[in-house]
Amino acid sequence: MTATAAARAAPAKATAPATPPAPAPAPAPGAAARAAAATRPPPGSDALAPVPAALAATLRLTKVMSGLRRPVLVTAAPGEPGRLYVVEQAGAIRVFEGGVVRKERFLDLIGKVSTSNEQGLLGLAFHPRYADNRKLYVHYTDRAGDTRIVEYRANSARTQVEPASARELLAVDQPYANHNGGHLAFGPDGKLYTGLGDGGSAGDPKGSGQSRRTFLGKLLRLDVDGVGAGSVGAGSAGSVGAGGKGGVGAGSAGGAGGKGRPAAELVHWGLRNPWRFAFDSQTGDLFIGDVGQSRWESVHVVGGGDPRSHNFGWNIAEGNHCYNARTCDRRGLTPPIAEYSHDEGCSITGGVVYRGKALPELAGAYFYADYCTSLLRSFRFTRDPGDTAAGSGQRTGWARDHWDWRAALDRRAVLSQISSFGTDSDGELYLVSLTGTVWKLERQPAQTGN
Numbered sequence: 001m002t003a004t005a006a007a008r009a010a011p012a013k014a015t016a017p018a019t020p021p022a023p024a025p026a027p028a029p030g031a032a033a034r035a036a037a038a039t040r041p042p043p044g045s046d047a048l049a050p051v052p053a054a055l056a057a058t059l060r061l062t063k064v065m066s067g068l069r070r071p072v073l074v075t076a077a078p079g080e081p082g083r084l085y086v087v088e089q090a091g092a093i094r095v096f097e098g099g100v101v102r103k104e105r106f107l108d109l110i111g112k113v114s115t116s117n118e119q120g121l122l123g124l125a126f127h128p129r130y131a132d133n134r135k136l137y138v139h140y141t142d143r144a145g146d147t148r149i150v151e152y153r154a155n156s157a158r159t160q161v162e163p164a165s166a167r168e169l170l171a172v173d174q175p176y177a178n179h180n181g182g183h184l185a186f187g188p189d190g191k192l193y194t195g196l197g198d199g200g201s202a203g204d205p206k207g208s209g210q211s212r213r214t215f216l217g218k219l220l221r222l223d224v225d226g227v228g229a230g231s232v233g234a235g236s237a238g239s240v241g242a243g244g245k246g247g248v249g250a251g252s253a254g255g256a257g258g259k260g261r262p263a264a265e266l267v268h269w270g271l272r273n274p275w276r277f278a279f280d281s282q283t284g285d286l287f288i289g290d291v292g293q294s295r296w297e298s299v300h301v302v303g304g305g306d307p308r309s310h311n312f313g314w315n316i317a318e319g320n321h322c323y324n325a326r327t328c329d330r331r332g333l334t335p336p337i338a339e340y341s342h343d344e345g346c347s348i349t350g351g352v353v354y355r356g357k358a359l360p361e362l363a364g365a366y367f368y369a370d371y372c373t374s375l376l377r378s379f380r381f382t383r384d385p386g387d388t389a390a391g392s393g394q395r396t397g398w399a400r401d402h403w404d405w406r407a408a409l410d411r412r413a414v415l416s417q418i419s420s421f422g423t424d425s426d427g428e429l430y431l432v433s434l435t436g437t438v439w440k441l442e443r444q445p446a447q448t449g450n
């Protein structure tokens with residue numbers, strides 16, 4: 001999210017790639033048809049358009065919480081309808097229920113986390129079987145600024161976390177204070193996914209995005225239910241050598257596996273700062289909002305069940321564009337599905353796919369925003385039917401119904417510093433502002449005029 005102007009100082013020219021596309025591999029039976037399909041977009045356009053007026057007129061944003069301290073997340077726990085958890089960056093998790101934010105903290109890590117602009121308590125996810133096992137996961141930067149992912153268990157009443165239940169799953173050294181990623185979400189495979197930025201500074205000076213020897217600049221996953229000890233190096237088919245040769249992890253505090261720790265697998269790479277990502281609860285599609293450096297903010301999408309490891313290009317490319325060079329070799333890099341330039345924002349806040357009950361006309365719409373300008377948009381992802389067998393480096397699908405919401409939902413321009421999106425147990429959509437406010441997307445009350 002909050003990359004500073006200083007962090008963006010490195011100049012980069014946005015230039016159309018001069019590199020020709022990679023030569024096609026020898027076709028397998030049926031591959032020609034798939035390749036043809038892969039180059040043919042589905043009906044419709046990916047062009048940005050205002051949300052249809054008839055739809056916009058039925059919706060509104062309603063303020064449901066205020067007075068929070070730098071909130072960065074709202075989420076719900078399985079089996080707890082009517083309750084939301086709010087993460088405050090300084091290290092508190094608070095409960096929202098019955099229209100009020102409870103005074104007592106569900107978890108208090110204040111004093112254990114670092115507090116510069118992009119540091120702190122950054123992520124929270126509940127175990128899919130939380131209703132039975134009361135396990136939850138947090139992602140924070142510790143007092144030294146290094147990344148920690150820790151499992152906790154709630155008390156039997158689920159009113160507070162038991163501090164003594166802490167089990168550290170992953171620790172990664174951070175070379176700089178910014179670009180820490182921080183999100184946590186369980187995937188359709190039951191594994192815990194997290195994103196780490198390139199480590200920080202500007203321009204990825206350590207080359208983390210393109211290095212397979214660091215967890216930085218990656219999307220990772222952990223099998224929190226697996227036996228920790230002995231799983232080092234196990235990896236799995238499709239993992240990018242994470243832990244496999246002991247390469248990754250050797251250079252990271254804690255690294256992959258270790259006593260009581262699950263091995264972390266590299267899933268996707270070439271990311272700069274995947275501050276927020278989300279899975280579509282219906283399709284398993286993965287949406288990653290990757291914060292750009294100087295010119296371009298990107299949304300990457302990987303179809304549910306796609307077994308490949310995608311390289312999204314940083315710091316060879318920034319979105320669809322060469323970074324810091326007129327030409328670059330973008331072969332093997334998977335392009336974003338949507339992007340916008342710094343003429344329209346400065347730091348993307350990846351959102352969620354709407355699968356709620358109240359607004360069925362929004363089913364499948366992925367929302368995202370910009371932290372700096374409160375740009376607010378959505379699109380639907382159409383998976384490329386040919387995108388199954390080939391390697392990383394081709395378009396995974398297409399954006400459709402790409403809508404600009406700001407004029408419709410923020411008529412008085414009150415949205416600012418959008419830090420996150422979230423959903424409640426019904427799948428209804430919330431926007432979180434770092435200024436302390438949480439908004440809910442709702443149906444306008446029926447007009448009862450005379």
Ligand SMILES: [Ca+2]
Pocket residue numbers: 174175176177178179180198199200
């Ligand atoms: Ca960092």
